[in-house]
Amino acid sequence: MIQRIATFVLICGTLALSSVLARADDHGCEQNNAPVRFVAYDIFIDAGNAELGAYQIDIHDNARASKVVGVEAGAHEAFADKPPYYDPKVLNNEGRIVLAAYSTAEELPTGKTRVARLHMQVCGDVDADFELDLIVAADADGQPITATATATPAEGK
Amino acid sequence: MRLNKKNRTVALIALPVFLTGALAASYFLACAQSDRAAGPQIESAREAPVEKQELQDSMASADDWRRDDAEDEIAAGQPNRRLQVGTPAQTQLDGNTTQYDADVGYIAEGEADESKDAFGVPFGQPGLVAPPVATRAPAARKSIPSRGGRVELNSRAAARLRAGAQWQGFDGGVDHRAQLTRYPGALPSEDEELWIIQRVTTERRAKPVGDDHPGCGALLAKLPQQDKQVPVPLEHTDVNASISAYIATVDVTQKYANPFDRKIEAVYVFPLPQNAAINEFIMTVGERKIRGIIRDRDEAQQIYNQAKRAGKVASLLTQERPNVFTQKVANIEPGKKIDINIKYFHTLAYDDGWYEWVFPMVVGPRFNPPGSTDGIGAVPRGGRGTSGQSTEVAYLAPNERSGHDISLQVAVNAGVSIERIKSVNHVIENSAGSGTERIVKLSSRDSIPNKDFVLRYKVAGDRIKSALLTHQGDDGAGYFSMMIYPPEEIGRLSRQPVEMIFVLDCSGSMRGKPIEQAKAAITRGLRSLQANDTFQVIRFSNNASQFGDRPVIASRENIRDAVRYVENLDGGGGTMMIEGIKAALDFPHDDERLRFVTFLTDGFIGNESQILAAIHDKLDASRIFSFGVGSSPNRFLMNRMAKMGNGAVAYLSLNDSGADVMDHFFERISHPALTDLNIDWGGMQVSDVYPERVPDLFVGRPVIVTGRYSGIPSGRIRVTGNVGDRISEVVINPHEDRGAHEGLAAVWARTKIADMVDRSMWQQTGDIATQIKQLALDYSLMSQFTAFVAVDSLSQTAGDFGTSVRVPVPTPDGVDYDTTVTGSSGS
Known part of the structure; x- marks a missing residue:
């Protein structure tokens, strides 16, 4: 199953999210007396008719308005047992969130499925500007598949 | 600053406190009081200006204490000495009786830093305190009837009391009145004043009442014993480990639940192996699993506090020592459960055919030298803030039990045939497996987490082979770990004469079986010396003393006398290990002999850095062999002492034979x-190899080095070294590794951090701190400068963030609670 994430196909899904988010600066909210809120974003991958076995996705807030404070597992059983991994080096040095996961489950999701949920801290009065880059999506055999990625504010649990 | 009178005295202070009305006599009124203290009202009250003149007078009197004290000291027959009293520990004996135990010390005026109290805490700061853990003096006890059923010292006020004087203070609308009463035989004299100074927390937080009980309702665990049942927010710990070759992967799941009727924050101080590379943290809320993020420690703390204030379920894991961690879980609503999963990797110790895997279960009660504030304090359950240390562990009294238990399973894949397997401290269920594999479970009959779980298994053959393990990381970088086993030939050579220095910890925490074990080991060691050896026996507690003026020849008479000397040693007093270090290393080296210094101690101290730095400075040609004594010794300190001392570490549990360990x-x-x-890596391109200085190799005891490599390992690795005036060689074939070792990157990074931390003890730490933080962030590793934080942003709990409830833990098996926690019987 390791091959599932070893195959690379670049699929870009770029979107901008305008939301009622506030800007965070590098020094945190408290120094600016900015209001702090915690919000969540659902990350979806739509694999169409293909089964989704693995993925890697790059998420970047161009406005630097948010800070990730948790990465939650996906909705489908195949991705619900363990939250996706994130790349600590990229997060630490570049501020981007690179998520990756694979599943060895018999049943894999098709169509649009929530693969992760990002818990973010936001503050200030500037909207965030998220950009998603689906680096790779693969099926159960590790073969690249065509898919798109989107993110929307999470509702409920 | 130092206390120049070690034999601390005991003061008994009667503070009959009159709470408003018949507060404590009434359950409902007690509830009301509990609510006030635990909830936001207290926060408001704490920030409100003090209105009562009596309290202001009491605080203001701190300005002129010196003049009066001087007069009183003379009157008390203690010229030039100042009396200081620690925060009294209070115990409710029954509805009308409260017992106060306080530690008292004198300090010489000429030596004192006049801006600080006898325990090194600056005057004039909020939170002024004289921490009782600085003394742990024997304490007499008296029962003092109080007119209220509940006694609470004003949390902010400095009470300056003269015998017969009255004091009144207010806190949160509660009227506190106290009167100092002198009892025969107890300090102070009628001419002396006592200062009773209660710590004030600077962090804004809800304050628990009494024994960390928020509200009045709680679901108590049902236990078969007659012991008092204590509700705790940690129900269960589950440990699942797998061992491949000499690398362990360990999953620890802490199951938190709120048994109270109010929202709480759970705080748990717990141990993990000192070389654990913690790189995964997952919080489970209901069915949802949220991976924690590694952050700069301050940043993580800030995120956690903000989430806590916002009513979000959140968790924070911080490192207090390489082997001591604090887990906080915020906003646990009544009846709700939250799991925290921690994953780590570490290498196993190997010694003469036996591998050893250890899972520590409890942090032992530490002694902190006078003046220290960044140690790890030991306090009774409910005694928050009384140790004066930045980290505190709350201990259950001997007659108390919590429902927290532990389950543990270890899957061993040794790669070679396992001949024997045993648990040192626990009852286990050893399932059948193939010749090279075993699954071991902790018996449910032995699930109280009060001693280290120590699993030893012997593999086939007298010795293992030196070996290299490799792993290719996701980023393409290669990581390796190499176990170097000493060449067989050194086992055929004899040693030089030795100068053997036995150093025995005789502090209160060693009292009982631990010191008896240690004495048996030293006695065996003395009788194992050869005629041309010399030896010395040094004991330390509050100070150090020794058997002879200098090391003496190992004659039959000298050994007989030394054995008698050892037999008469007993545990009591503090753990001023620095005195033992000085006594063992501060004298000229005998060039004719190899000097071996053996420390036998539980290592229950909070100033490890000071000790290790002293060893580094004073070591010279000595080698240090540390023996960790007891059921839960401070393994971080033991390992580092041996590493820094170019020696080795061994452990003497309560179930081991002292003679056997010393024979070994x-x-x-x-x-x-x-x-x-010296290592010739052949065709292997290596970098960042740690430890930077490869330790010496002793018979039967391999060492492990880790590093990074590029390309494909090729050729043969040759390790050469000196045995006296000869050169010996070990050859390792890098092609024999066929395993998958995903933890090697984390193990390498953790080893590098440990090496840098060691260096920071005697070098400027600024740059090293930055490097450690960067490395830990890059590898998602726990360190003293990083922390894991997880927030469930979708959760929204109602009301204030509730009361902080610490998880009290049992004292380690064999360690006396009264000696080490309350200080009431001589530590």
Whole structure:
């Protein structure tokens, strides 16, 4: 199953999210007396008719308005047992969130499925500007598949 | 600053406190009081200006204390000495009786830093305190009837009391009145004043009442014993480990639940192996699993506090010592459960055919030298803030039990046939497996987490082969770990004469079986010396003393006398290990002999850095062999002392034979070590190899080095070293590794951090701190400068963030609670 994430196909899904988010600066909210809120974003991958076995996705807030404070597992059983991994080096040095996961489950999701949920801290009065880059999506055999990625504010649990 | 009178005295202070009305006599009124203290009202009250003149007078009197004290000291027959009293520990004996125990010390005026109290805490700061853990003096006890059923010292006020004087203070609308009463035989005299100074927390937080009970309702665990049942927010710990070759992967799941009727924050201080590379943290809320993020420690703390204030379920994991961690879980609503999963990797110890895997279960009660504030304090359950240390562990009294238990399973894949397997401290269920594999479970009959779980298994053959393990990381970088086993030939050589220094910890925490074990080991060691050896026996607690003026020849008479000397030693007093270090290392080296210094101690101290730095400075030609004594010794300190002292570590549990452990040690030192090791990596391109200085090799005891490599390992690796005036060689074939070792990157990074931390003890730490933080962030590793934080942003709990409830833990098996926690019987 390791091959599932070893195959690379670049699929870009770029979107901008305008939301009622506030800007965070590098020094945190408290120094600016900015209001702090915690919000969540659902990350979806739509694999169409293909089964989704693995993925890697790059998420970047161009406005630097948010800070990730948790990465939650996906909705489908195949991705619900363990939250996706994130790349600590990229997060630490570049501020981007690179998520990756694979599943060895018999049943894999098709169509649009929530693969992760990002818990973010936001503050200030500037909207965030998220950009998603689906680096790779693969099926159960590790073969690249065509898919798109989107993110929307999470509702409920 | 130092206390120049070690034999602390005991003061008994009667503070009959009159709470408003019949507060404590009434359950409902007690509830009301509990609510006030635990909820936001207290926060408001704490920030409100003090209105009562009596309290202001009491605080203001701190300005002129010196003049009066001087007069009183003379009157008390203690010229030039100042009396200081620690925060009294209070115990409710029954509805009308409260017992106060306080530690008292004198300080010489000429030596004192006048801006600080006798325990090194600056005057004039909020939170002024004289921490009782600085003394742990024997304490007499008296029962003092109080007119209220509940006693609470004003949390902000400095009470300056003269015998017969009254004091009144207010806190949160509660009227506190106290009167100092002198009892025969107890300090102070009628001419002396006592200062009773209660710590004030600077962090804004809800304050628990009494024994960390928020509200009045709680679901108590049902236990078969007659012991008092204590509700705790940690129900269960589950440990699942797998071992492949000499690398362990361990999953620890802490199951938190709120048994109270109010929202709480759970705080748990717990141990993990000192070389654990923690790189995964997952919080489970209901069915949802949220991976924690590694952050700069301050940043993580800030995120956690903001989430807590916002009513979000959140968790924070911080490192207090390489082997001591604090887990906080915020906003646990009544009846709700939250799991925290921690994953780590570490290498196993190997010694003469036996591998050893350890899971520590409890942090032992530490002694902190006077003046220290960044140690790890030991307090009774409900005694928050009384130790004066930045980290505190709350201990259950001997007659108390919590429902927290532990389950543990270890899957061993040794790769070679396992001949024997045993648990040192626990009852286990050893399932059948193939010749090379075993699954071991902790018996449910032995699930109280009050001692280290120590699993030892013997693999086939007298010795293992030196081996190299490799792993290719996701980023393409290669990581390796190499176990270097000493060449067989050094086992055939005899040693030089030795100068053997036995150093025995005689502090209160060693009292009982631990010190008896240690004495048996030293006695065996003395009788194992050869006629041309010399030896010395040093004991330390509050100070150090020794058997002879200098090391003496190992004659029959000297050994007989030394054995008698050892037999008469007992545990009591503090753990001023620095005194033992000085006594053992501060005298000229005998060039004719190899000097071996053996420390036998539980290592229950909070100033490890000071001790290790002293060893670094004073070591010279000595080698240090540390023996961790007891059921839960401070393994971080033991390992680092041995590493820094170019020696080795061994453990003497309560179930081990002291004689056997010492025999094993003598077997090791009966042959010369392979020193000045040099590694020729052949065709392997390596970098960042740690430890930077490869330790010496002793018979039966391999060392492990880790590093990074590029390309494909090729050729043969040759390790050479000196055995006396000869050169010896070990050859390793890098092609024999066929395993998958995903933890190697984390193990390498953790080893590098440990190496940098060691260096920071005697070098400027600024740059090293930055490097450690960067490395830990890059590898998602726990360190003293990083922390894991997880927030469930979708959760929204109602109301204030509730009361902080610490998880009290049992004292380690064999460690006396009264001696080490309350200080009431001589530590």
